[in-house]
Each structure stands twice: as structure tokens, then as C-alpha cells.
Amino acid sequence: MTKLICRRVSFLYGKNRRGEDEMIELTGHTLSLQEIQKVLYDNEKVTISKESLAKATQSRAAVENIVKQNKVVYGINTGFGKFSDVLIEQEDVEELQLNLIHSHACGVGDPFPEKVSRAMLLLRANALLKGFSGIRPLVIEKLIELLNRQIHPVIPQQGSLGASGDLAPLSHLALALMGEGEVFYNGKIEQTPIIFSQQNIDPIQLQAKEGLALINGTQAMTAMGVVGYLEAENLAYQSEMIASLTIEGLNGIMDAFDEDIHLARGYSQQVDTARRLREYLEGSQLTTTQGEIRVQDAYSLRCIPQVHGASWQALDYVKEKLEIEMNAATDNPLIFDNGNKVISGGNFHGQPIAFAMDFMKIAVAELANISERRVERLVNPQLNDLPAFLSPQPGLQSGAMIMQYAAASLVSENKTLAHPASVDSIPSSANQEDHVSMGTIGSRHAYQILQNTRRVLAIELICALQAVEHRGIEKMAPKTKEFYEEARTVVPSIKKDRVFAKDIERLSSWLTSYNFSNKQKGGNTNAKSTTTSN
Template sequence: MKKVIITGNTLTLEEIVGVCRNYYEVELSDSAVDKVLLSRKIVDDFVENGDVVYGITTGFGKFSDVSISKDESKLLQKNLIVTHAVGAGKPFDTEIVRGIILLRINNLAKGYSGAKLETIQTMIDMLNKKVHPVVPQKGSLGASGDLAPLAHMVLPMIGLGIAEYGGEVMSGEEAMKKAGIPVIELTSKEGLALINGTPVMTAVGALVVYDALNLVKISDIAASLSFEAQNGIVSALDHKIHEVRPHKGQMDTARIMLQLLSESKMTTKQGEIRVQDAYSLRCTPQVHGASKDAINYVKEKVEIEINSVTDNPIIFPETKEGISGGNFHGQPMALSFDFLGIALAELADISERRLERLVNPSLSGLPAFLVEHGGINSGFMIVQYSAASLVSENKILAHPASVDSIPSSANQEDHVSMGTIAARKAKEIMENVRRVLAMEIMCACQGIDLRGNKGLGIGTAPVYDAVRNCVLTLTEDRPLYEDINKCEKLIEDDTLIKVCEEKAGNILF
């Protein structure tokens, strides 16, 4: 079993995916242990000396002016968790819950939060032994971070709430007992350290970013197949066009598509059949490229966030200070994940337009709805309907969450980010995009068959073969949702990217 060493500073997107989806184990580095112990000593000194530090010797939010005695500190931290666990909606998927726990561990391991080493080790044991708290998706304002969902994450640690273990959902206390993990008693600062910050929105968004980076590759493959099904004009991909408008994503897309289509006998050059193609073909580099640039921008922001301190107050051992600030505010992620959703939505938007050109006989020159004997057969008619529905839904989901704010805590917390909503929306959009791209790929392969496959490109040929290995050419109507499911699975498990790269080399970057 692979293991990720937690330092607080070096966690990568690939490691997050490994822990979340492949159940990599985690372990604290020696340097992280030292930092955790040092910051905890500072918190203990604050309590012993009776220093006024928010959330340690005071209440929370509006109650920040209420003093808390040393004797009351444990009850304060427990009450914080049980009162904040008020989430709503369906639970997060297991992979996201694992991501939430991992990011919380990494955040606390930096040594600026004052959590006990035993508390952090409890979360590590939960990850390694697969105890997954049941965390509702809704209820976070994204400042003071993800309070409600994180409180649900903590409940099993103190013997409360519910959790999944061994494929069954049970009480948090029972799950911890069966896994052999002792429950803990929170002490000063710990409850706040566990639930303040952005691990929920960032865990959701990080996985979406990872999937988005693969979907932009699939988008280029899908567009290239559509080029071949429609005898697209590759002159529009000429590097000279894109070098005079040198956006990186645009130039990369044109280069990648030319490589995918290299040696194809199905594409044309300017003037051979027509002078120019419709925008959904001709402008693919400009549209895909803009989305790539946006997704890579979000990736950079996520990589900063996953190794950042998003707690409050922040403990600075070197100066022995506990300073209240606003690092818990999710605005950097909220804007990023809204942008991510918009960038992903555009990939489906242009994909559906290419699909429409394939099924429309007045635009494609192919049999109506890509089937012989139309009338008795409807072919791919309603596939386009479904794609259009998903694209329209994405337009609604792409409305930014970050432009909204509702004051909370008696107006003490008077501007919030709604970043977790932005991340959740981006995930929904991503899933819709994946479905639309599966539909386009399936229709493009059908179009190639009807056009007469004279020989595909070095990158598109292996993808076409992979599709045809599980989805046969449509000769008469059959239930198409099964075919779409199969195509989507080829995207989801990276089969299409792998077969492309195995045959054509590493050309999708």
C-alpha cells in the first residue's frame, strides 16, 4: 500500500487523489510532529496564563467577548462541535470525506493551530482504517470556513454522530470501536481548529480540478473525432494562426488536435470541400484553450490552498502569539470554483453543438440522426435532446455562488463566501460535461462509420477502436442509454486517454 507523508507543506493533487480514491495510507513526518507539539505548548501556555485569545479563552463569533475559564474549556470545545453539526442534504461521497479529513490533517500538521498530536493521529487512524464520518453536503457558508460539515466530520472522533465502516453505516462510537480507534476528549482550541477553514470546499474542488484536467483531454479527442466525421478543415489548426494570438491553451489545443489527426484520411484542407467550417469545429482551439487556461489557473489556486493555514486564530510559536484573522474565509476558492464551473460548462456547450451538426442532415450530409432507414428508426435524435438538457442545466449551475453573501452570527460574520456551494456546483457541472462528451464521442464514431472510415488519425484511431470494442455501430434502434453509459465509463476510468497515449505517445499535453 502506497503511503503519503504529511508535512503540511508538500501535499499534491495527485496525492489527494491517491488517498481519496485509491486508499493510500498517510503518516506524519517527524518535522510535522515537532511543529504540532510546539504549537500545542503555546496554546497550553495561553490557557495557563489566562491570556485573552479568541476561541481559546473566549467564546466564538458573537460570543468572542465572553471569557471562558480553564475549567470550562473542554466543555466549550465539545459544545462547539455538537451545536455546529447541523448540516443538510445527502452525504458526501466517501472519496470527498477522505479528502476532507486529509486536508484537515495537512492543515493542522503545519503547526499553526495548536491541536494535540493525539487528535491529529486519530484522524490519521480514521483514514488508514477507513472510518468515514457521514457528512451532509449542505450547510456551509464558506466562512468561518466549512463549520457545519466539518463538525459532522468530528462527531465520531468524540463518540457521537454516524460513520461508515466496513461497508455499513453505524453510530460513530461503534465505528470507532470496531476499527480499534479510541475516541478522544477535545481540549482548549481543538474544536475550533478542527472545524475552522476550507477543507470541505477544497476537497470537493480539488477532485473536480483533477477530473477537469482529464476532461479537457477528452474534449480534444471528442472534437478530433467530430472533425473526422464531418471532414473538418484542419487548416484552422495551423500553428501560424494561433501563434499570432498566443494564449497557451489555444496554442496547445491546436497542436494536440493536429497530432491526434495526423495521418487521418477523413479530414480536409481549406477549399477542398468548403472554405471554412462552422465555429463549433473551427473555433475549437479558442474555446477549449480558454477553458484549459481557466482550469490551470484554478489548479494553481488549489495547490496553494491545500498547503495553507485556514484556521483562526493562528498560533505563531516563534513569537508566542495567537492572532485573529480571516484565513478561514473561502473567497479565494469560491471565485476559483465558480470559474472552474464556467470553464467546464463551455466544454459541454461546444460539444453539444458539434453533436447537433452530426445528427442534423442539413448540416452534416449524413443520414438524419445518424441512422439508415429513418422514420422507422429514430437513431440518435434524442441523444441530442439529452445533451441539450444537460448543457442548459449547466447554464443554471454556472451562475456564480460567490456573488452572494448572507450575514451570520449576529452580523459579526457579515460577509461569507459560499465557496462550498461553488465547489459542489462545479462537481455537478463536471459530471454533466462528462456525459455530453460521451454522447459526442459515440455520435462521432457513428458518423465516421456512415461516412466510410477511410483511415483515422494516429490519436483518434485507437479511441475509435476502444469505443467499438464495447459499443457496436447502430444499424437499427436499440436502448442507447446503455451505450452512453459504456462510453462514459471509458472516459471515467481514463481508458480513452490511456489507449490514445499508448498508440500515439504523450500528445495530450
């Protein structure tokens, strides 16, 4: 028993199994995207701030005082939603919480990717540590224990309206804390009671307000949004390098990327995109100047800084909102002034994240839109002087002809998925909850768009690799040539028609693991994969 207690303490308060100091401390206020990335992709351990845990303890004492004095407070000794006017007897408050989780755990569909489930544990613990929720420290510690042991709840993706919190998804998370439902463990889906028994983990029994505190929040949409953003940032950087290869393959005009033209407009993201293009293409003998071959390029080349830069503007907005929401108190009611002020409000409403997810959908979809147009310029013999469809034997072999079809199909699907989820609402709980955000749907669709866009960019890269090979790889810029050589280890040159679906998937998978955003920030390009597996 002593060993078990010591192990539990080490998981929670600063030492991992090797006795090393932990890097990520949760305070409820300071969690960053960089820290989340370490937790999600490097399996960094998490510790709890003692000061924040003390605040949570004070908040819990306020709840227990309310129960003892039999004060009527929503969610502590009343029903929920339309049942908020139903008073619950003191001896029934624990059963109230149990019934809440069981009745609300009605998510459907495929589970969220395991990384998203891991993010939900992290984000819910961080929110509860703000000390406004009235939950026992024991429950917060259980969230962190599962996180640090890499035991992640299996949480169905569908069923949340994105207001009153992500009720259905977070109820499935709460089931795991109670020793029920299913969990991911060692890459497999297992029954929670079996894993808890094997790992000597005690389930919790929810007390007053704790079920509500666990499920009233935006952590499903925010977790999905965080995972999506981290991948979208990486893909946006990759899109610029891939576009640079296309520029070389089409003898693109460099004048359009001159700094003066972008400073004249004034958008910093546009300026930065143009700068990166110049850096990638420095020293290239395949690019041209205006008037050398033609006076102007088509928009899909000439306007890369303007279009990609606008996507970066939207992504910057998404990042800002996620970083606020990651450290927000989003349950209801919230407890202030040691319980002297308990307020029922609406911080669980996901509208800010719903908007952000819709913006991210559009931003990433546009990276695919302009990429597909560059693919068309690479394969269409009426638009270039390359072999028709980049075929090794035009006519006998189709080359990249149908790859462009696939890109067009994915782009068209993205247009449907990009329809804003946040403009929809449907009443629930007998019209008590009469406006909802649909933010979780937005976050899921954003992630689908991201996968589609990565495949479109993989197709552009396959075509660009073939085009620069035709032009002469010895004439490439040093940076684009380095990228060419790395990509060629994944997808060989097209010498003969083959099943290109395999090439697209292989290259898409490689892009997922190629941490280009880390490179832009001065890190190692071979950092651990940001793959999110289902």
C-alpha cells in the same frame, strides 16, 4: 495491547501492513495534486513528518500555557462568533469545545461523495501540521489513522457558507474523531461507535481550542474542488479526442489547427490544444483542407483550440489556487512565536476558492456548450451529408434525434448551475460574520456541471462513432481509430433504435474510469478509476 500500539504506529509513521515504506509524507507545506490523487484513488498510505509534528507540539504547548495563565484569547477561553466577548471559565474549556462540535454539526442533504470525505481528512491533517493551530498531535494522528484505515466520516453536503470555515461539514468530520456520527466503511454507511469498537479505535476527547481548530477551515470546499478538478482535467483531455472523432465524421478542415495561427495569438493552452488535435488526427484520410470541400468550418469545429484552450486557462488558474489552499493555514486564531503572538484573522474565508470554483464551473460548462453544438452538426441533415440523425432508417427509426435533446437539456441546466456562487453573500452570527464566500456551494455546483458535461460528451462520442463508421473507419487516423475501437467495446453501433439512455450512462461511466489525463502525462491509460461514488 502491544500489537495494537505497534499497528497504530505503523499506520502513522512510515510502514503499512506489508512493511513497505510509505510514499506520501505530510509536512503541511508540500502536498501536491499528484500526491492527493494517489491517496484518493490508489489508497496510498500517508505518513507524518516528524519535524512538522514537533511544530504542532510546540504550538499545543502555547495553548496549554494560555489556559494555565488564564489569558483571554478568542476560541480558547471565549465563546465563538457573536459570543467572542463571553469569557469561559478554565474548568469549562473542554465542554466549550464539545458544545461547539455538537451545535455546529447541522449539515443537511446527501453526504459528500466518499472520496471527498477522504480528501477532507487528508487536507485537515495537512493544515494542522503547519503548527499554527495549537492542536494536540494526538488529534492529527487520529485523522491520519482514519485515513489510512479507510474509515471516512459521513458529511452532509449542504449547510456551509464558506466563511468562518466550512463549519457544518467539518463539525461532522470532528464527530467521527470523537466516536460519534456515521462513517463510510467497506462501501457501507455504519455507526461510528460500532466501527471504532470493531477496529479497536479510541475516540478522542477534545481539549482547549481543538474543536475550533478542526472546524475553522476551507477543507470541505477545497476537498470537493480537488476531486472536481482531477476529474475535470481528465474530461478536458477526453473532450479533445472526442472532438477529433467529430472532425473526422464531418470531414473537418485541418488548416484551422496549423501551429502558426495559434502561435500568432500567443496563448499557450490554445497552442497545446491545436497540437494535440493535429497529433490525434495525423494520418487521417477523413479530414480535409480549406477549399477541398468547403472553405471554412463552423466555429464549433474551427474554434476548438480557442474555446477548449480558454477552458484550460481557467483550469490552470483553479489548479494554482487549489495547490496553495491545500497547504494553507485556514483556521482562527493562529498561534505564532511560541504563543507570544496569537492573532484572530480571517484565513478561513473561502473567497479565493469560491472564485476558483466559479471559474471551473464556467470552464467545464463551455466544454459542454461547444460539444452540444458539434452534436447538432452531426445529427442535423441540413448541416451535413450524413444520414438524418444518424438513423439506420431515417423516418422509421429516429436514431440520435433525442440524444441531441438530452444534450441540450444538460447544457441548459449547466447554464443555471454556472451562475457564480461567489457573488452572493448573506450575514450570519448576528452580523458578526457579515460577508461570506459561498465557496462550498460553488464547489458542489462545479461537480454537478462536471457530471452533466461528461454525459454531453458521451452523447457526442456516440454520434461521432456513428459518423466515422459511415465514412469508413479504415480511413481514420491511427490514434482516433484506436479510441474508436475501445469505445465500441462499450457502446455498439446503432443498427436499430434502442434505449439510448443506457448507452449514454455506460459510456459516461467508462469515460469516468478512462484516465486520459494520465495518458497525456505519459502514464498508463488503464490507471485506476477516478470515479467518485455517492
